[in-house]
Amino acid sequence: MNAPQQALNGKEANNLMICEHCDTVYRRRELARGETARCLRCDAVLERHQRIGTNGMLALVLTAMVVFIQANIWPIVTLGLNGQEISTTLWGTIIMMWNDHSQVVSILAAATLFFFPLAKMLTLGWVLFFARRGERAPGFATAMTILHYVGPWTMNEVFVLGALVAIVKAHVYFDVLPNPGIFAYAVLMLLITIFASVDMRRLWDLTEAPPA
Amino acid sequence: MSSLPRAHELGLIGCHVCGLVCRDVPDLHDATCPRCGAALHRRKLGSFARTWALLIAAFFFYIPANVLPIMRTVSLGDVDDNTILSGVLELWVKGSPDLAIIVFTASIVVPMLKFLAMSLLLISAHRRTAWAQRQRAKLYRLVEFIGYWSMLDVFVVALLTALVQFGILSLVEPLPGVVFFGLTVVLTMLASMSFDPRLIWDSKETHD
Ligand SMILES: [Zn+2]
Numbered sequence: 446m447n448a449p450q451q452a453l454n455g456k457e458a459n460n461l462m463i464c465e466h467c468d469t470v471y472r473r474r475e476l477a478r479g480e481t482a483r484c485l486r487c488d489a490v491l492e493r494h495q496r497i498g499t500n501g502m503l504a505l506v507l508t509a510m511v512v513f514i515q516a517n518i519w520p521i522v523t524l525g526l527n528g529q530e531i532s533t534t535l536w537g538t539i540i541m542m543w544n545d546h547s548q549v550v551s552i553l554a555a556a557t558l559f560f561f562p563l564a565k566m567l568t569l570g571w572v573l574f575f576a577r578r579g580e581r582a583p584g585f586a587t588a589m590t591i592l593h594y595v596g597p598w599t600m601n602e603v604f605v606l607g608a609l610v611a612i613v614k615a616h617v618y619f620d621v622l623p624n625p626g627i628f629a630y631a632v633l634m635l636l637i638t639i640f641a642s643v644d645m646r647r648l649w650d651l652t653e654a655p656p657a
Numbered sequence: 658m659s660s661l662p663r664a665h666e667l668g669l670i671g672c673h674v675c676g677l678v679c680r681d682v683p684d685l686h687d688a689t690c691p692r693c694g695a696a697l698h699r700r701k702l703g704s705f706a707r708t709w710a711l712l713i714a715a716f717f718f719y720i721p722a723n724v725l726p727i728m729r730t731v732s733l734g735d736v737d738d739n740t741i742l743s744g745v746l747e748l749w750v751k752g753s754p755d756l757a758i759i760v761f762t763a764s765i766v767v768p769m770l771k772f773l774a775m776s777l778l779l780i781s782a783h784r785r786t787a788w789a790q791r792q793r794a795k796l797y798r799l800v801e802f803i804g805y806w807s808m809l810d811v812f813v814v815a816l817l818t819a820l821v822q823f824g825i826l827s828l829v830e831p832l833p834g835v836v837f838f839g840l841t842v843v844l845t846m847l848a849s850m851s852f853d854p855r856l857i858w859d860s861k862e863t864h865d
Contacts, residue, residue, distance in 0.1 A: 461678040463671030467858040468664045487794040533819040541819035547831040586693045607812030613752040
């Protein structure tokens with residue numbers, strides 16, 4: 446570890462910012478409400494003004510967790526045929542795919558629709574709970590690294606659209622009723638879209654490392 | 658453009674994980690980010706080789722994903738095997754054309770666009786040309802943004818399988834095509850992640 450060699454002094458490092466897409470170096474400035482800083486070279490978004498504070502974010506994460514539980518427990522769709530009714534939940538779907546010799550699909554669905562979103566929410570909740578008081582949670586660096594890698598692998602919004610297509614397809618043969626689960630999923634999709642627009646990296650600036 | 662300094666000209670490196678601006682040293686081997694502990698690299702490691710390998714692997718899975726049926730429906734003794742394309746057609750005829758267009762876009766257009774776009778980005782970055790840099794940068798961001806929507810049809814098959822378990826009258830079974838399709842999506846996502854968009858800007862012209 447030759448970390449000390451790598452570190453700029455704190456002030457210098459906080460004033461600078463590098464575009465992730467083209468490596469252009471910028472001096473940071475305060476953003477006004479609703480303002481977005483874009484890279485002059487490649488037009489990528491450098492930074493957005495953050496409307497939601499850490500308290501607000503924590504509240505959002507807790508809401509998302511409640512909705513997530515509902516989305517997983519409540520049935521998503523019900524089929525009716527000759528008076529018989531059958532419905533499925535997310536886990537019903539995953540288990541069915543496993544039993545139908547499509548274990549690969551089952552694992553993909555379980556990971557992108559359940560485990561990764563769950564990991565994201567729990568990690569985020571943990572980090573935000575401490576960040577509220579300007580502290581870095583135990584295991585902060587690990588948590589931030591997890592968030593960085595798990596981010597692109599949550600696909601709940603794709604699943605909502607998939608459920609819609611499945612309802613229309615099944616409608617050809619059956620009476621199909623959307624269930625509360627699908628609405629919970631739609632709300633979850635909205636909440637996740639809000640998280641996705643927030644740059645979690647600013648938590649590094651908002652919190653202070655505990656004195657070594 | 659020369660008025661905009663790039664990190665390597667100033668002897669700086671941005672951490673790939675947390676974004677911290679760090680000082681570049683000649684011997685970067687083993688150097689880690691002082692803030693988050695991730696290994697520091699000037700560019701993503703082995704970006705060209707990794708991205709090509711993942712893209713080619715994805716393409717090999719994409720062929721059976723389209724040729725093999727993804728789903729079997731049995732209704733009143735009628736066995737009907739659906740490929741992705743025939744599923745889109747069925748949706749167009751029997752259900753709703755707008756959803757058919759969405760499924761077609763997600764499962765045919767998006768993967769094809771990813772193969773073409775990533776190859777174009779890799780070849781042009783390898784040649785270090787300054788041609789259409791801004792457009793290429795935007796193309797890369799588009800590919801990253803839309804990539805995972807191709808999972809759509811995989812989830813449709815999964816849900817239909819779970820729903821239609823009546824057995825007596827009809828049955829839906831997932832077939833191998835859907836597995837290959839899921840793997841294609843994962844591999845193309847990994848491919849676009851391992852590409853380093855900074856390579857687009859490392860042209861000969863900017864260096865001279
Ligand atoms: Zn840029």
